[in-house]
Structure formats: C-alpha cells, structure tokens
Amino acid sequence: MRDAYHEELDTLTDRLVEMTRLVRSAMSRATTSLLDSDLHLAESVISQDEEVNRLYAEVETSIYEVMATQQPVAVDLRTVISALRMAADLERMGDLAEHIAKIARLRHPDSAIPPSLRDTIVEMGQIAERLITKTGTCIATRDVELSKELEADDDAMDRLHRRLFRVLLSPDWKYGVEAAIDITLAGRYYERYADHAVRVAHDVVYLVTGSRQEG
Amino acid sequence: MRDAYHEELDTLTDRLVEMTRLVRSAMSRATTSLLDSDLHLAESVISQDEEVNRLYAEVETSIYEVMATQQPVAVDLRTVISALRMAADLERMGDLAEHIAKIARLRHPDSAIPPSLRDTIVEMGQIAERLITKTGTCIATRDVELSKELEADDDAMDRLHRRLFRVLLSPDWKYGVEAAIDITLAGRYYERYADHAVRVAHDVVYLVTGSRQEG
Numbered sequence: 001m002r003d004a005y006h007e008e009l010d011t012l013t014d015r016l017v018e019m020t021r022l023v024r025s026a027m028s029r030a031t032t033s034l035l036d037s038d039l040h041l042a043e044s045v046i047s048q049d050e051e052v053n054r055l056y057a058e059v060e061t062s063i064y065e066v067m068a069t070q071q072p073v074a075v076d077l078r079t080v081i082s083a084l085r086m087a088a089d090l091e092r093m094g095d096l097a098e099h100i101a102k103i104a105r106l107r108h109p110d111s112a113i114p115p116s117l118r119d120t121i122v123e124m125g126q127i128a129e130r131l132i133t134k135t136g137t138c139i140a141t142r143d144v145e146l147s148k149e150l151e152a153d154d155d156a157m158d159r160l161h162r163r164l165f166r167v168l169l170s171p172d173w174k175y176g177v178e179a180a181i182d183i184t185l186a187g188r189y190y191e192r193y194a195d196h197a198v199r200v201a202h203d204v205v206y207l208v209t210g211s212r213q214e215g
Numbered sequence: 216m217r218d219a220y221h222e223e224l225d226t227l228t229d230r231l232v233e234m235t236r237l238v239r240s241a242m243s244r245a246t247t248s249l250l251d252s253d254l255h256l257a258e259s260v261i262s263q264d265e266e267v268n269r270l271y272a273e274v275e276t277s278i279y280e281v282m283a284t285q286q287p288v289a290v291d292l293r294t295v296i297s298a299l300r301m302a303a304d305l306e307r308m309g310d311l312a313e314h315i316a317k318i319a320r321l322r323h324p325d326s327a328i329p330p331s332l333r334d335t336i337v338e339m340g341q342i343a344e345r346l347i348t349k350t351g352t353c354i355a356t357r358d359v360e361l362s363k364e365l366e367a368d369d370d371a372m373d374r375l376h377r378r379l380f381r382v383l384l385s386p387d388w389k390y391g392v393e394a395a396i397d398i399t400l401a402g403r404y405y406e407r408y409a410d411h412a413v414r415v416a417h418d419v420v421y422l423v424t425g426s427r428q429e430g
Contacts, residue, residue: 057427060427064292064296067282067292067296068288068289068292071286071288073283073286074283077279077282077283081279081282081299084296084299085303088300088303165396168392168396169392169393169396173392176392177383177384177388177391177392177395178384180392180395180396180399181380181383181384181395181396181399184395184396184399184400185399185403188400188403212272212275
C-alpha cells in the first residue's frame with residue numbers, strides 16, 4: 001500500500017498528464033483555427049489557457065509543499081525537481097498554442113495560411129499532437145525509450161520548419177510581407193512547442209535514470 | 216560567521232550573477248554583430264554560449280547537491296528553487312543572444328537590418344542590456360523594488376517590438392520578405408529576452424517575499 005506521501009507524488013504525475021491533455025487539445029484547436037480561420041475556436045484556445053496556468057500554479061504549490069514538509073531525497077527528490085521543470089515546459093506549450101490561435105484571430109475572417117502552405121501546417125500540427133501525446137505517455141509510464149521517438153518527431157518538425165522558410169523565400173511567393181510574418185511566427189511557435197515536448201521527455205529520462213540529456 | 220551550507224548558497228548567488236554578466240555580454244555583442252554585420256563578433260557569441268551552458272549545468276548540479284544533502288526549508292528552500300528557475304531563464308537568454316548572432320552570421324557580409332530599422336534595433340539592444348544589468352543587481356542585492364523598473368523596461372521593449380511590425384507592414388517597406396523574416400525573428404528574440412529578465416526578477420521577489428508574481 002502507498003503511504004500518503006507517495007500518493008501525493010502520484011497525484012503530481014496525474015496532474016502533469018492532465019496538463020499534457022490540456023495543451024494537446026489547445027494545440028489541436030489552435031491549428032484548426034489557423035487553417036479554417038475559425039474565430040470561435042481561436043477564442044476558446046485563448047480563454048482556456050487560464051486553465052493550464054491554474055493547473056501549473058497548483059502543481060508548483062504542491063511541489064513546494066512536498067519539498068518543505070517531506071524533504072524528499074534520491075529518486076523522490078528527482079521526481080519533484082523534474083515535475084517542477086516539466087510543469088514549466090507544459091505551461092509554456094499552452095502559451096505557444098495560444099500564440100498560434102492569436103494569429104488566427106488577428107487575420108480572421110481572412111486566413112493567415114496561403115493554400116501552398118496548408119499541407120505543411122497540417123503536418124506541423126499533426127507532429128505537435130503526436131509529440132504531446134507521447135510526452136503524456138512518457139510521463140505516465142516512465143518509458144524512457146519513448147524519448148528517442150520524441151527526438152525523431154522533433155527532427156521531423158525541424159524539417160517542416162525549414163520547408164516553410166524555403167517556400168517563403170522562393171521567387172514564387174506572392175502573398176506579401178504580412179503573410180510571411182504570420183508564417184514565420186507560427187512556424188517558430190510549432191518548433192518551440194516541439195522543443196518543449198522533448199525537454200519534458202528528457203526530464204522523464206532524468207527522473208528514471210538520474211542522468212541529464214541535452215536540450 | 217557563515218557556515219559552509221550558507222556559503223554554498225552565497226556561491227550559488229554569485230554564479231547566477233556571473234550568468235547575468237555572460238548573457239549581457241552575449242546580447243551586447245549579438246546586437247553589434249547584427250548592426251555592423253560583424254562576422255567575427257557573431258561567431259564569438261555563438262561559440263561562447265557553451266560557457267553559459269556549462270555554468271548552468273554547474274548551478275543545477277550544486278542545487279541538487281544542496282537539496283539532497285541539506286534538505287533546506289523555508290527561505291533556504293525558496294532560495295534554491297528560485298535559483299533553479301533563474302538559472303534556466305538565464306541559460307535561455309544566452310540562447311536568444313546566440314540566435315540573434317546567427318541571423319548576423321547568416322546574412323554576412325550583408326546586413327540583416329535595413330537603415331530605417333537601425334535605430335529601433337539599437338534601442339532594443341540598449342533596453343536588453345539595461346534589463347539584464349538590473350536583473351544582475353536584483354539577484355545580488357535582493358532589491359525587490361527593481362523588479363518594477365524591469366517591468367517598465369519590458370513595456371518599452373514591447374513598444375519597440377510593435378514598432379518593428381508597423382515598419383515591416385507599411386506600404387514603404389522595400390526590403391522584401393527575407394529581411395522581414397530576419398527582423399520578425401530578431402524582434403521576437405529581443406522580446407523573449409526581456410520576458411526572461413522579468414521572470415528572473417519575479418523569482419527574486421518570490422525568494423524575498425514568498426509570494427509569486429505573474430509571468
């Protein structure tokens with residue numbers, strides 16, 4: 001049977017997994033709002049980021065409590081320190097989804113994404129969702145092998161990110177500077193979202209193995 | 216007289232202040248390399264980011280050691296938790312300076328900054344340096360009043376950031392999409408640098424008062 005203290009640590013894990021669900025949903029809706037120029041959906045992402053922030057504050061508070069009252073050592077200490085870092089990364093991922101939704105809102109009723117880049121953005125959105133889903137599984141199961149898959153997905157995201165720039169800089173680009181700015185920023189947000197997902201997975205590896213990964 | 220444990224915490228503070236010096240120097244050189252299209256300077260920023268990363272790793276390791284061996288409580292616990300967050304923010308600020316230097320390197324021997332935006336970038340660079348200098352003082356002196364000044368500087372950075380977009384989107388813009396992309400990204404890096412500086416100052420406030428600020 002688990003004691004109250006270890007139940008508290010389990011609850012911490014559950015909350016982190018819940019954060020991955022929220023920021024996955026946020027990113028999924030943000031991508032759709034961007035592609036379909038859906039103002040209602042964009043607004044929902046923007047207003048619901050508050051929920052991610054609230055959960056983050058809860059996680060932080062409970063970590064401080066555990067640290068102050070239980071003075072964890074060894075693997076338990078790694079668990080709470082990792083949780084602190086993971087929660088910060090997940091909170092940031094919520095912000096990035098919100099930033100993408102704000103681009104959709106800014107351009108509504110027009111679309112920020114020209115037809116020639118729709119497929120790339122669709123793919124970036126899919127990879128983002130795949131990444132955060134695996135991040136959630138990684139936190140829940142502590143399966144360190146998954147972190148390698150996340151790195152491969154992150155590489156795929158980087159390739160798509162570079163493809164965006166190739167299209168923007170090609171002589172055929174005819175959508176002007178405003179669209180180029182929107183896409184530059186959106187691309188950056190997807191790429192950062194992927195980076196943070198990988199960082200969370202690396203924190204799981206640290207938690208399990210006690211050794212730090214790069215990035 | 217301070218005991219060995221509290222000397223260790225003082226050393227932690229010194230190292231964070233040293234990190235602010237490194238990332239201030241990095242940002243100062245990155246801005247100059249961008250404005251003067253100085254490849255040598257840009258390379259120096261890029262190669263020396265390693266130093267920031269090494270210091271970050273050292274700070275992290277010593278925090279884990281303090282936590283595991285001393286099991287700090289109350290204000291000491293807040294000190295180490297804050298230090299962990301501050302070090303992560305400072306490390307990121309080093310990355311952002313490096314990103315700016317990479318834009319300079321990418322466009323060398325051309326300049327990424329058209330004449331009409333030089334003044335704005337000069338100002339953004341100055342505010343970035345002012346922010347990180349105050350952040351260093353804030354960490355060293357624990358002067359929470361400084362954090363308000365940082366917020367004002369951050370607002371000034373946001374205004375300059377918006378000015379960049381106004382120039383990019385004006386009908387007079389004649390430097391094309393590539394320059395617009397460079398400036399969009401550089402602007403984002405300066406703005407994020409400022410955000411991280413404010414976060415560090417907020418961590419000092421948390422350390423001193425025990426209550427969390429937004430952002």
